[in-house]
Amino acid sequence: MTAPQAYSPGRRHTLIPCLLGLLVGALPMTTTATAQSTSVAELQVRLPKEISGWRAAKEDRIFDERTIFSYIDGAGELYRAYNMQNCLSRRYVKKGETDITLDVFDMGTSEDAFGVFTHDTDGDRIDIGQDARYRPGWLSFWQNRFYVSIYLEEESAAAEKAVKALGKLVASAAGEPGSRPQHLNLLPRAGLDAGNIRYLHHPIVLNYHYYLFDENILHLSPQTDAILASYHRSGEQARLLLISYPKTLTARNALAGFREHYLPDADSGGLARLENGKWSAVALHDRLLTIVLEADGRLLAKNLIREAGQQASGE
Amino acid sequence: MQPKSSKKVITRRDFIKTGGYAAAGSLLGLPLLDRAAAQAAVKSRVVLIRDPDVVDSQGRVNETVLESMLDRAVTTLLGAPNPRSAWQQLFRPGDVVGIKSNVWYRLPTPEALEKALVFRLQQVGVNPNDIAVDDRDILENPVFMRSTALINVRPMRTHHWSGLGTLLKNYIMFVPAPWMYHGNACERLGAIWQKSQVTGKTRLNILVMLTPLFHGIGPHHYSSRYVWPYAGLIVSTDPVAADATGARIIEAKRNAFFGGSRPISPLPLHISAADTRFGLGTSSPERIELIRMGWGDQILI
Structure with missing residues (x-):
């Protein structure tokens, strides 16, 4: 196998999905509408200047992938990990009320807008944009190629109402719905926790959600699409990790690295029992690596690997 | 067949073997791959001092109370008869002292505390020109560049990548590319403390627990909903012990x-790694002598 790759931030290349042919007749998870090509600058002129008595403060601020750190410190790395192009920040103020901070992140593609949204899906689902969550003091949603955060300094009923109204206006201004990652269709459906799916490219994001290695053994990069999903079946739980690579050789190296460092004791079917009694499994289907992480039972691990393989091969 | 890499890759299974993830959130720490300081027999002393009057309902700091807390904590920490004597144990007139502060605008190091530290340094004879308070520009700060001693002072808060913004993490500005340390929940932060411009210089660590942030949301990782008036300071010569103590309070x-x-979330792995891998101090409660002073209500530890 080759040495683990360091993750190199950079522009993602457009992927030619390895399993494109399988996606005809895609499941409802994939929105097929064409994303409207736009940018933060184009969106900026369509953003409301006022909402429920809150007025936009003097000047918007726009940050790029380098200057974002000056705005949100180390948290900027999350957005860089999803290929952030720009971030527009606008503050709305109203006398006697808390400030409202609108941050619009242009993620370059709708898939990455979806991806960064999946990083934090705590909260109550509400009907804004293509998917949204509201927690006390914070609304987040995605629409088209934009990930949007609207944040309150202090909570109040009036401000919460204004935040939600502002969210709807921003979502409307953001353009047509964008596509979700096509590889979502490869997830086995039975027992899938649809509210707990992460789409990512970067090892730091994978490790945030599920720590695996201190090195990039899986060769994640801006060119790889990874999906981490949770399953519940018959009282048992498991996590499934799918990684699509642009090259077969990279996929093979990732498989070899995983087997060497994580599952050296795997049987011929790629299954191994972990020290905590749970089961892990790994398989490669062309350029798609499928990994079951800590399944409660052997059969669940085996079934998930098999079903993911069937999805990948179009059976 | 290609050769296997020689470096030991740390995997989740290492944690599973030691129960680290089974007890998720328990701050148990890393597997014993490279334990350096764990055998230390001497306990690290940590002083936790609290006073409900140090912050008002608006979060404003009472300078007089804060200075008094600092003096009492340092005096107790060093077993000195009075503050001046305590500070004389830590610093001498020829020292060049960098006070590594934190300017994060939501929760900065209180200016009153910085002033108190400068005052005490001057009182023991440190030349005012040999004292600097800085955060983001320490690599270019002439005092920090020629420093013989450091004071590390910052508020504790949750942090998106490291789990917690700690004393250990406060030194990340000593490296030109901080993001290089964000992997695996910033577990390698302890390595920064082994760099030449840092190692062996830190004489005092002050973890500010006046209004800690115990949960973060959104890109700004802040909400006033998740800060509370704990009204405390944690003071130690051992940054790991101070951080581990603060972490237990945040967890509670x-x-x-x-x-x-x-x-x-994520687990602040860097605290135990600073102990077990980098030998910077003590993270285990059993090896920490915790001295509680002042207000005991809702102390959480």
Whole structure:
């Protein structure tokens, strides 16, 4: 196998999905509408200047992938990990009320807008944009190629109402719905926790959600699409990790690295029992690596690997 | 067949073997791959001092109370008869002292505390020209560049990548590319403390627990909903012990607030790694001598 790759931030290349042919007749998870090509600058002129008595403060601020750190410190790395192009920040103020901070992140593609949204899906689902969550003091949603955060300094009923109204206006201004990652269709459906799916490219994001290695053994990069999903079946739980690579050789190296460092004791079917009694499994289907992480039972691990393989091969 | 790499890759299975993830959130620490300081027999002393009058309902700091807390904590920490004597144990007139502060605008190091530190340094004879307070520009700061001693002072808060913004993490500005340390929940932060411009210089660590942030949301990782007037300072010569103590308080607050186990996320692996891998101090409560002073209500530890 080759040495683990360091993750190199950079522009993602457009992927030619390895399993494109399988996606005809895609499941409802994939929105097929064409994303409207736009940018933060184009969106900026369509953003409301006022909402429920809150007025936009003097000047918007726009940050790029380098200057974002000056705005949100180390948290900027999350957005860089999803290929952030720009971030527009606008503050709305109203006398006697808390400030409202609108941050619009242009993620370059709708898939990455979806991806960064999946990083934090705590909260109550509400009907804004293509998917949204509201927690006390914070609304987040995605629409088209934009990930949007609207944040309150202090909570109040009036401000919460204004935040939600502002969210709807921003979502409307953001353009047509964008596509979700096509590889979502490869997830086995039975027992899938649809509210707990992460789409990512970067090892730091994978490790945030599920720590695996201190090195990039899986060769994640801006060119790889990874999906981490949770399953519940018959009282048992498991996590499934799918990684699509642009090259077969990279996929093979990732498989070899995983087997060497994580599952050296795997049987011929790629299954191994972990020290905590749970089961892990790994398989490669062309350029798609499928990994079951800590399944409660052997059969669940085996079934998930098999079903993911069937999805990948179009059976 | 290609050769296997020689470096030991740390995997989740290493944690599973030691129960680290089974007890998620328990701050148990890393597997014993390279334990350096664990055998230390001497306990690290940590002083936790609290006073409800140090912050008002608006979060404003009472300078007089804060200075008094600092003096009492340092005096107790060093077993000195008075503050001046305590500071004389730490610093001498020829020292060049960098006070590594934190300017994060939501929760900066209180200016009153910085002033108090400068005052005490001058009182023991440190030349005012040999004292600097800085955060983001320490690599270019002439005092920091020629420093013989450091004071590390910052508020504790949750942090998106490291789980917690700690004393250990406060030194990340000593490296030109901080993001290089964000991997695996910033577990390698302890390595920064082994760099030449840092190693062996830190004489005092002050973890500010006046209004800690125990949970973060959104790109700004802040909400006033998740800060509370704990009204404390944690003071130690051991940054790991101070951080581990603060982490336990944050963890307890989260559990109390959310009504059940709500582990710090991600787990602040860098605290135990600073102990077991980098030998910077003590993270285990059994090896920490915790001295509680002042207000005891809702102390959480």
